[in-house]
Amino acid sequence: MEKEKIITELQFKAVRSSGAGGQNVNKVSSKVVLSFDLNSSKALSEEEKLQLENKLATRLTSDNMLILNCDEDRSQLKNKEIVTKRFLNIIAAGLVVPKIRKATKIPKSVIKKRIKDKKNLSEIKQLRKRPDLN
Structure with missing residues (x-):
């Protein structure tokens, strides 16, 4: 995955933020909506897409x-940066391949110790x- 190539495939749209904020909210479109089409992406291979x-x-x-949406800041530019970073983090986390778990055997010495401890506790x-006096 190339960051520069994938960023060029993003679409950004600026919309008015919801919630309190007075005149600024009513006039300025500071909320940024990022959309990314996974199917038509040229930056990702078919395996990565799957x-x-x-x-x-x-x-x-x-x-x-x-x-993805972002309306954390009053600045449209800052919101665009935040949502782009968030997008890149999501994509990077999604592309991480989990480690394959290797099954291990319990050592015989550990099993012997556990049984010895059980016998000792039982004896105590x-x-x-x-x-019994009968």
């Missing part, structure tokens, strides 16, 4: 579009009982 489709299944729309508990 991997992202599986990992980001809950975040993608039905036609494999990733849509047996000695706590009242002696």
